Each structure stands twice: as C-alpha cells, then as structure tokens.
Amino acid sequence: MTTIFAATEAPSPSTTTAPERFEVLLESQRDDCLRRRESALAEPIASNLDPVAMSRTATLLHVIAEIDDALARIAAGTYGLCVHCGGAIPEERLEFRPFAPSCVTCR
Numbered sequence: 001m002t003t004i005f006a007a008t009e010a011p012s013p014s015t016t017t018a019p020e021r022f023e024v025l026l027e028s029q030r031d032d033c034l035r036r037r038e039s040a041l042a043e044p045i046a047s048n049l050d051p052v053a054m055s056r057t058a059t060l061l062h063v064i065a066e067i068d069d070a071l072a073r074i075a076a077g078t079y080g081l082c083v084h085c086g087g088a089i090p091e092e093r094l095e096f097r098p099f100a101p102s103c104v105t106c107r
C-alpha cells in the first residue's frame, strides 16, 4: 500500500518547490499591490502629474503584471523555472520575491 500524502508528516522541505504555497503568497501580494495602488490614486496630491505618485503607481502596476505572469506559470506548471535559461530558481529567491521570473544569473 502506498501512502501519497501522510497527513502527520511534514513534506520534505528542501527537494521541491511547492507552487501552491507561493500561489497563496502571490495572491496576497497582488491584493496588497492593488490596495496600495488604489490608496495612492485616492490621495488628492496624486491626482494629476505628481511624478512620485505616478512612478509609484507605475511600479505597482509592473509588480502586479509580474505577479500575474507568475500565477500563469503556476497554472502552466513552469513556476520556479527561469524564463531565460530554464534552470530552477532557488527557493530562497522565491521566498524573497515570489514573482521573480528569472534566476540570479539571468536577472
């Protein structure tokens, strides 16, 4: 009899990346970016051409786009692989920046 998931045992931490864990992380970061973008846009000073507010919202949009890409890679089963060289992105890097599309070498 083969046990696929033993509920009482923690999965091996070092061998594989768990995309599900990062998916949760990415979703919450995406929500956070959307909220920060909304509050940035809601600031009266940010109304028109304040360059700081403009670049802040642009950065948030960029991050949201990267998060969307990362979620698409999770759906495609390629999450955690560098989009340039196809090598595995170290998990420490994904912990720090879960939407990182490339490894440190290709960054």
Ligand SMILES: [Zn+2]
Pocket (backbone or CB within 6 Å): 082, 083, 084, 085, 086, 087, 102, 103, 104, 105, 106
């Ligand atoms: Zn690479």
